[in-house]
Amino acid sequence: MSPSVLCSPLSAKPFDPTFLLSCTVSNIICCMVFSQRFSYDDKQFLRLLNIINDVIKFSSGPMGEMYNIFPWLLERLPGPQHALFAQMKELREFVEKKVQEHKETLDPSSPRDYIDCFLIRMHQEKDVPTSEFHYENLVATVLNLFLAGTETTSSTIRYALSVLVKHPDIQEKMQKEIDTVIAQDRCPTMEDRKSLPFTDAVIHEVQRFLDLIPFSLPRYALHDISFRGYTIPKDTVIIPLLHSVLKGEKEWVTPWAFNPQHFLDQKNNFKKNPAFMPFAAGKRACVGESLARMELFIFLVSLLQHFTFSCAEGPDSINLIPAFSGFANVPRSYQIITTPR
Ligand code: HEM
Numbered sequence: 001m002s003p004s005v006l007c008s009p010l011s012a013k014p015f016d017p018t019f020l021l022s023c024t025v026s027n028i029i030c031c032m033v034f035s036q037r038f039s040y041d042d043k044q045f046l047r048l049l050n051i052i053n054d055v056i057k058f059s060s061g062p063m064g065e066m067y068n069i070f071p072w073l074l075e076r077l078p079g080p081q082h083a084l085f086a087q088m089k090e091l092r093e094f095v096e097k098k099v100q101e102h103k104e105t106l107d108p109s110s111p112r113d114y115i116d117c118f119l120i121r122m123h124q125e126k127d128v129p130t131s132e133f134h135y136e137n138l139v140a141t142v143l144n145l146f147l148a149g150t151e152t153t154s155s156t157i158r159y160a161l162s163v164l165v166k167h168p169d170i171q172e173k174m175q176k177e178i179d180t181v182i183a184q185d186r187c188p189t190m191e192d193r194k195s196l197p198f199t200d201a202v203i204h205e206v207q208r209f210l211d212l213i214p215f216s217l218p219r220y221a222l223h224d225i226s227f228r229g230y231t232i233p234k235d236t237v238i239i240p241l242l243h244s245v246l247k248g249e250k251e252w253v254t255p256w257a258f259n260p261q262h263f264l265d266q267k268n269n270f271k272k273n274p275a276f277m278p279f280a281a282g283k284r285a286c287v288g289e290s291l292a293r294m295e296l297f298i299f300l301v302s303l304l305q306h307f308t309f310s311c312a313e314g315p316d317s318i319n320l321i322p323a324f325s326g327f328a329n330v331p332r333s334y335q336i337i338t339t340p341r
Contacts, residue, residue: 014335021154029149035113060326159331160206166318188301197270201263207278214243251275
């Protein structure tokens with residue numbers, strides 16, 4: 001997204017940034033997976049984004065939680081969940097169509113994207129019975145990347161903008177830091193991050209405070225595990241509570257208040273904290289972590305280079321408590337005013 005997308009005529013009146021942010025973030029993952037960028041008025045793209053939005057809302061509400069615990073029950077009982085299952089089927093059919101198109105146009109000497117690379121590896125391992133590179137895994141991983149790569153980062157940017165509207169002093173301080181280091185005439189790069197400790201601290205604090213995926217993803221023990229004197233038997237489902245570290249009383253000075261100082265030392269240099277784990281930890285931590293961190297930094301710095309964000313009802317009207325809390329903490333919708341700088 002060029003920052004100009006947020007400029008006039010939209011800048012003149014308040015608008016909800018959800019849709020623009022979803023499109024722009026989703027297009028990044030679409031380029032990597034399908035080598036395709038969709039136009040913001042492409043009907044099919046908009047339909048897919050709506051479905052992803054509905055899936056996240058469903059899984060963050062009571063029905064979604066029930067489905068996580070008793071999938072077999074909700075599949076058999078009548079109810080609104082079936083509309084969502086139909087939408088998921090539509091999403092899968094879209095992915096299957098893309099895979100088919102890729103198969104028909106594949107040039108193994110010049111892979112275009114993730115699907116091409118996977119297809120090439122599938123071919124190389126076609127005689128290996130234990131290979132993980134088979135059709136079902138291709139469709140599942142493309143679906144995962146598309147779903148996980150869209151709503152997560154766009155919701156975090158949306159939340160970050162609401163934090164900046166609520167705290168204009170923080171917004172101004174970030175703009176001053178960005179003006180000093182980059183100014184307005186060049187695009188930010190990841191190299192700039194180390195020269196922008198306050199901005200970096202705010203972005204980390206946004207992720208800590210939002211606590212986007214509070215229960216991480218459920219995993220299960222592949223064999224008996226001995227952990228801190230406890231035995232976790234094989235096949236036990238493990239739900240790691242990221243929430244407990246991101247809001248831990250022992251880990252943070254003010255766990256329940258938005259406070260960028262959590263990530264700054266006494267000299268205002270950036271300070272890491274091992275309890276910062278919104279992407280989880282270990283072998284199966286988020287595969288999109290580096291991409292997401294890049295997106296958050298580049299998008300937010302670019303936006304602040306060119307705009308000041310506010311809202312008609314004033315900073316106090318912004319409510320940072322999520323609209324839905326379950327699988328995800330889904331930030332509230334709000335109307336923003338963008339004023340070119
Ligand atoms: C602010 C942005 C994001 C946050 C907070 C986030 C968080 C997480 C968390 C907590 C997990 C569970 C890890 C575990 O079970 O140990 C996860 C998994 C995953 N994430 Fe992200 N994520 C973000 C962005 C992305 C992006 C941009 C992508 C796409 C490239 C992505 C793709 C995935 C995938 C495919 C998994 C499943 C990994 C697996 O099962 O091994 N995520 N993410």
